[in-house]
Amino acid sequence: MSSSTALPPTDDDTTLVDGLRHAMRRLAASVSVVTLRDAQGAAGATVSALCSLSFDPPSVLIALNQSGSMHDRILAVDTYAINILYADQEDVSRTFGAPNRTADCFKPGAWEDIMGAPCLIGAQSTLVCRRAAELPHGSHRVIVGEVLWTRSRAEVNPLLYADGGYRELSAL
Template sequence: MSTSSALPPLDDAASIMDGLRQAMRRLAASVSVVTLRDANGAAGATVSALCSLSFEPPSVLIALNQSGSMHDRILAVDTYAINILYADQEEVSKTFGAPNRTADCFKPDVWEDIMGAPCLIGAQSTLICRRAAELPHGSHRVIVGEVLWTRSRPEVNPLLYADGGYRRLG
């Protein structure tokens, strides 16, 4: 068996974009809804780009589309919530992923206010974050949040998204 250290030829930009799209479809991601409350009321958006960043200080990062309705609003508030969805909360994801969502999405028996941010009752986990930094890149902006408060359900059963559809563990 021979091994070669030669690199494959570079693909054109369209091939790289298609290859990246296919690779990312295979990356299962937990589904979350980022929520906030500002002078215009409550707002939220479904995101799958969430990751742990640091434990000192406790921090996470999310990526938001700069043309999305949440982008400017999250830059105008200090705190926001990240609601990591439980397996049975697919409808919540669809509601906050729709382009024309309104504050009517926040029903009082399903949402509660914690530290000024709407939090989903029964979420897999909820994080309250203070916006600590941001970095624009391409079509998105990475938002770093310092975690101020957390709550998690004892059972682990998050809603996942992979290959264009919702998935569950097991």
């Protein structure tokens, strides 16, 4: 059995942030696209910070950068969708992750409106949520969504992101 020697805590914020960034790159996460429709039209952004929160009431949370284009828009709508991407939807992730995305980002994939939110047909899973609470922290805001509707594919093969690249779930 091997062990690693941990370095003592440091007051150097740069070292701590670099260490956190390095550690979080090793956390494999499903890739999701959060989408909404408001008076300006349809919008969306790729996120990897998605977490199940509660089954009573059914709730999830996402984290959005407060300086991102989706931040103010999601706070102005009641419902939005979380589209958990399937392994073959990397193009959707890249399009919605681009810094200067426009309504053209909805060109990859097939979309339908459900409860007022754009939902990706063929996603691994889709959740339509009502914004229930939010909490600012540092550069981000945690958004709690009460789940109103779900749809999932039978086969399980989500698009994953780890160590700066897209991955696929290996067969067990």
